[in-house]
Amino acid sequence: IEILHEQYADDVPGDYEGILALPGVGPKMALLMMSVGWNRTVGISVDVHVHRISNRLKWTGVRTTSQPEQTRKSLEGWLPREYWGEVNGMLVGFGQQICKHKPLC
Numbered sequence: 001i002e003i004l005h006e007q008y009a010d011d012v013p014g015d016y017e018g019i020l021a022l023p024g025v026g027p028k029m030a031l032l033m034m035s036v037g038w039n040r041t042v043g044i045s046v047d048v049h050v051h052r053i054s055n056r057l058k059w060t061g062v063r064t065t066s067q068p069e070q071t072r073k074s075l076e077g078w079l080p081r082e083y084w085g086e087v088n089g090m091l092v093g094f095g096q097q098i099c100k101h102k103p104l105c
Contacts (some may be wrong), residue, residue, distance in 0.1 A: 016042050027069055032088075041085035046072040049095025050088055056099065 003022060004010055012020050012033070019030040031045040044050070046068040055064045060074040079087065100105035 005064070007068060012037065014038060027072065037087055041081075044072050044075050044079070045088045046051070046085045047088070049099075050075075050091045052101070053091050053095050053099050056103070 004012060008018075013022070016030055016034055019025055019033050020027065025033075026041070028045045028047055031043045034040050034042050035045070046054075048068075051065070051068045051071045054060050054071050054075060059079075060071055061078075065071045065074055075087070076084065094105075
């Protein structure tokens with residue numbers, strides 16, 4: 001809170017790099033904040049569900065990714081930008097209900 005008060009006049013940074021620089025904020029949360037807070041999709045937010053399902057579907061390319069950030073970069077490399085904002089919500093719901101750790105998919 002002190003950083004937001006001192007550096008951003010009690011507001012939240014309006015760019016990805018500024019949000020990512022805040023303590024405790026990683027790429028997933030920074031991308032979600034950009035999408036929800038500013039209605040700007042600047043990347044694909046990858047959580048455990050998106051990471052797991054993308055690898056299962058081989059959407060990450062020839063090799064399996066071991067980290068969500070690798071998955072994000074891989075997805076952004078081939079998925080058209082117009083779908084970046086939708087893919088997280090679709091895969092999270094699918095991963096929570098159908099394609100769980102012990103999958104029904």
